[in-house]
Amino acid sequence: MSYGNQGGGGYGSQPPGGGYGQQPPSGGGHGGGYSQQPPSGGYGSQPPGGGYGQQPPSGGSYGGGYGQQPPSGGDFGGGYGQQPPAGGNPPDNYLVAAILTTVFCCFPLGIVSIVKSTQVNSKWQIGDFQGAALASEEAKTWWKRSLIAGIIWWVLVILFCVVMFGLLAASFPSMSQ
Template structure:
């Protein structure tokens, strides 16, 4: 099968056997490969393209896929050699205890509800970052987020305590002023 005059140029000179891809190797198969008498695929297939389907590119003899897999049989990316069961992220090993640091979430929620809302929200955000950083292997980041969460819920507690003291003082002063302005009656 050929398109146009094979000997005059066109899209380039064609090898003997014609077609837009040149002559294909014998024993080929799959998409785009032609028997040796025909020719006419869109690209020349490699000579070893025989038994595994041909297609748009040569598949590796090991059974292939879209890219060559590492020889260790790994998945989508190469795992660190130490493994350790912690995901290996960022190349750090977990501390000796193996458990994530305290996230202070309960204290953060309580101080948000009863003390100071804006500072408590910051504490909640920091406390939710602790476990997510630990799971991806950022152990230093998890420890830092735990310390920041503790700092922010303590700030919220202090701000709430100052607020309640000021509110109580305000009511005491108002009560004293009102009591002093009311004339006392004598019978």
């Protein structure tokens, strides 16, 4: 294929021996087909023996191909790409509780809760159902810890304010005289 008058060495010329994966006409009466590889070994031909690397044997216990998956053992925990459990919905991620306890209670523990709660859906989507359930439980644990720490903090703040107000009131003489 050529675009305009480009002569012998322009941009439209093909290198000798085939070209960039170009297929010769198939000769089946259909015009030019793509059913044969060029015999001369152009840029699109494959090396002898198959491909550019050996593929693992396909008769093993896992199936063949790249990215093999470990056996699952029948339960829903283990490898990726498995079918979801009977419920079909991901476990609760507790994201709202994590955000609220982060804002109103204890910031450091709430951040851990937010991180764990965001892992639930992503693990569920890739098929790690056991990991999603574990992340859900950890998110619940961390937002509860944040809530408890926040309650303790606010009780201490209120007690401190009451004590300081009492000390300040006792140090000033009464104005009723």
